[in-house]
Amino acid sequence: MAEDRRTRRTRRALSNALVELVLERGFSALTVEDITERADVGRATFYSHFRDREDLFARVTAGLLDGLSERLRPVMAESPVGFTGKPVLEMLRHAREERDAYRIVLRGEGDGRPLQMFTDAIARATADEFRDRAERNGVEPRIDPTLLARVWVGEQIAVLRWWVEHETPPMPVEDVVRMLLDLGLHGRYWASGFNDETTDGTAST
Amino acid sequence: MAEDRRTRRTRRALSNALVELVLERGFSALTVEDITERADVGRATFYSHFRDREDLFARVTAGLLDGLSERLRPVMAESPVGFTGKPVLEMLRHAREERDAYRIVLRGEGDGRPLQMFTDAIARATADEFRDRAERNGVEPRIDPTLLARVWVGEQIAVLRWWVEHETPPMPVEDVVRMLLDLGLHGRYWASGFNDETTDGTAST
DNA sequence: ACGTTTCGAGACAGCTTGTTCAGTAACTTA
DNA sequence: TAAGTTACTGAACAAGCTGTCTCGAAACGT
Structure with missing residues (x-):
């Protein structure tokens, strides 16, 4: 049972979004919603991963x-x-x-x-x-x-x-x-x- | 008109409180109230200085x-x-x-x-x-x-x-x-x- | 095609932020 | 030491964020 493709996708998306946004605005200025929005992922989903x-x-x-x-x-x-x-x-x-x-x-x-x-x-x-x-x-x-x-x-x-x-x-x-x-x-x-x-x-x- | 003694006092207190608390819990875990409480200063006062x-x-x-x-x-x-x-x-x-x-x-x-x-x-x-x-x-x-x-x-x-x-x-x-x-x-x-x-x-x- | 897993949207209480205000206390200066 | 100025307090405020939950829909692996 290889890892579900969806989880891979959303984890990647969230990771990339984080890096982009920290680069733009700095870590402390970010909200979870900023990240999920950029990653195009529901906010609730974020918490089921991190x-x-x-x-x-x-x-x-x-x-x-x-x-x-x-x-x-x-x-x-x-x-x-x-x-x-x-x-x-x-x-x-x-x-x-x-x-x-x-x-x-x-x-x-x-x-x-x-x-x-x-x-x-x-x-x-x-x-x-x-x-x-x-x-x-x-x-x-x-x-x-x-x-x-x-x-x-x-x-x-x-x-x-x-x-x-x-x-x-x-x-x-x-x-x-x-x-x-x-x-x-x-x-x-x-x-x-x-x-x-x-x-x-x-x-x- | 030398600087008011009260402002010196509260600024010092707040600065010391910050250092202490960051050392204990880390900066991101701190709230303004944590700091003012430790410094024994009203929360409103904090914002009139910083x-x-x-x-x-x-x-x-x-x-x-x-x-x-x-x-x-x-x-x-x-x-x-x-x-x-x-x-x-x-x-x-x-x-x-x-x-x-x-x-x-x-x-x-x-x-x-x-x-x-x-x-x-x-x-x-x-x-x-x-x-x-x-x-x-x-x-x-x-x-x-x-x-x-x-x-x-x-x-x-x-x-x-x-x-x-x-x-x-x-x-x-x-x-x-x-x-x-x-x-x-x-x-x-x-x-x-x-x-x-x-x-x-x-x-x- | 079927059973399983992940996703999305919305709603929730609880907390933090930054501002404002009026009353009180502490300070500076003359 | 008294007068006038300045700083502090506590409370109340809207706004925003967090982390959790639920349920129906969608995507997945086999």
């Missing part, structure tokens, strides 16, 4: 994460022991396809809860990766992996957001990845045009 | 930014041409004092708008700094300063949040600053225990 607006939003976000992890699976599987920019690249591609959904999540709509869901999922996976890698290579991390993961995810999210908020792609995905790689390799001062000679021990903004 | 909940939240955030920039002013003024971690340090100290307010803003409560206000203010200032510095030293940034600023602010926000969400300070402010400085200087791979030898050109997560 508890409330937040529930719908949460499921949209979960769907996004599912899609992402599915895309990431093959890349992680073939994982050479070393480093490739593949995962980030794949995420950027995913963001390009699901641009609007990414936008509303990254903007922190819904009191930041979907964004937190998203961030936490990535941070968790990243921290695990860091630990694994350190162990495999038998090196001692200089900074707590959990914290380091948060920093790294903070960077990614910032760039991702900058990227999806531009109407027209400001830079090819490959360049974005290269940039992040350089940053990870050389640090921020290098990127701003300075190197270790110019900046003494007490460096920074 | 348009709605969002307005109140926005002003709380603006106040936070004012406080921050006031603390930053002297540090920026004495600004030696070089780099010191002073501004970040000052921000961490400010966050320690205004911990709860920082928490709710950084969590993205209020559909992320306060957070965006906060982030944008810092990113703008940072980007200007980057540009100034590059010009003063006559070097060419390897990466667009606007983007670089977003990345750097993304890092800061991530760390700040990690810092402020711990009940008991997980690390002295000075160490946090040192860590960020190291990250800016050497990059992420150094922090995770690798160096340029271990990671070849095609590095990263």
